[in-house]
Amino acid sequence: MATILYITAHPHDHQTSYSMAVGKAFIDAYREAHPSDEVIPLDLYSIAVPHIDADVFSGWGKLRGGQDFSTLSQDEQNKVSRLGELTDQFVAADKYVFVTPMWNFSFPPIMKAYLDSLCMAGKTFKYTEAGPVGLLPGKKALHIQARGGIYSEGPAAAMESGHRYIGIIMGFFGITDFQGLFVEGHNQFPDKAAQIKEEAIGRAKDLARNF
Numbered sequence: 001m002a003t004i005l006y007i008t009a010h011p012h013d014h015q016t017s018y019s020m021a022v023g024k025a026f027i028d029a030y031r032e033a034h035p036s037d038e039v040i041p042l043d044l045y046s047i048a049v050p051h052i053d054a055d056v057f058s059g060w061g062k063l064r065g066g067q068d069f070s071t072l073s074q075d076e077q078n079k080v081s082r083l084g085e086l087t088d089q090f091v092a093a094d095k096y097v098f099v100t101p102m103w104n105f106s107f108p109p110i111m112k113a114y115l116d117s118l119c120m121a122g123k124t125f126k127y128t129e130a131g132p133v134g135l136l137p138g139k140k141a142l143h144i145q146a147r148g149g150i151y152s153e154g155p156a157a158a159m160e161s162g163h164r165y166i167g168i169i170m171g172f173f174g175i176t177d178f179q180g181l182f183v184e185g186h187n188q189f190p191d192k193a194a195q196i197k198e199e200a201i202g203r204a205k206d207l208a209r210n211f
Contacts, residue, residue: 001036001037001038001126002034002037002038002094002095003037003038003067003093003094003095003097004037004039004040004093004094004096004097005040005042005089005093005095005096005097006027006031006039006040006041006042006097006099006196007042007044007096007097007098007099007114008020008023008041008043008044008045008099008100009044009045009098009099009100009107009108009110009114010040010045010099010100010101010108011045011108014056014150017101017146017147017165018101018183018186018197018200019099019100019101019144019145019146019183020099020195021180021197021201022099022144022146022183022200022201022204023097023099023144023204025114025143025201025204025205025208026097026142026181026204026205026207026208026211027039027041027097028159028206028208029204029208029209030208030209031099033208033209033210035123040089040093044108044110044111044114045110047113048082049082049086049110049113049114049117050078050082050083050113050117051080051116052113052116052117053068053079053112054081054191055073055075055076055079055080056076056079056080056083058072058073058076059072059073059076059077059079059080060080062076063080069081076159083117083120084120086117086118087117087118087120087123087124088116088123089163090118090124091123091124091135091136093139094139094140094211095139095140095142096139096140096141096142096170096175096194097141097142097143097144098111098141098142098143098144098166099143099144099145100143100144100145100146100162101145101146101147102145102148102151102160102162103162104144104163105159105160105162106161106165107145107161107162107165107166111162111166115165115166115169117155117170118173119172123135124136124172124173125172125174130178132172133174134171134172134173134174134175135173135174135176136174136175137174138175139173139174139175139177140175140177140178140179140211141166141170141175141177141178141179142178142179142180142181142211143163143166143167143178143179143180143181144180144181144182144183144196144204145162145163145180145181145182145183146182146183146184146186147160147182147183147184147185148184148185148186148187148188149184149185149187149188150185150188151182151184152182152184163180165183166178167180179207181203181204181207182200183197183200184196185198
């Protein structure tokens with residue numbers, strides 16, 4: 001049995017959002033094809049994702065200095081422990097599905113906060129004399145992203161940074177099996193929006209069977 005984290009970063013649901021609609025089609029098809037696997041949904045807009053702020057740096061510094069966790073302030077304890085929980089959950093999973101819209105050529109800021117929470121030395125990567133090495137080889141990840149325009153080709157392709165950033169972080173963790181499933185052009189070509197959505201849903205269902 002495998003564990004898959006279904007990580008969504010969108011304030012809207014599948015009835016309004018193209019990315020969420022395609023994500024739902026994927027995860028429903030995945031559950032059908034892999035009934036023994038555990039699917040853990042993470043709606044980043046509904047869970048606590050601490051930003052790495054002064055409390056976190058202070059708490060980490062105290063712990064590195066040998067202080068006991070109980071000596072941290074309540075805010076430091078809450079934030080440091082929550083970051084550890086998110087990282088441990090990520091490390092324990094086998095597969096990851098990220099669902100985001102493309103906002104301002106990237107993704108919603110809550111996704112950046114979540115990815116920041118996972119970059120923990122000793123858990124997702126380690127430092128060596130040759131540089132950092134990822135600690136999660138053999139796992140796989142997928143990014144489902146809706147783009148109102150066309151960004152998979154042409155000059156606009158260089159402007160998209162969200163999918164590329166998630167890919168960089170996955171590679172940093174040692175996850176080389178990283179794929180993208182894009183829903184694009186529905187705003188640029190509104191007369192074709194329904195077709196674009198249905199074709200993406202079909203691709204998602206096909207991909208889910210062997211993911």
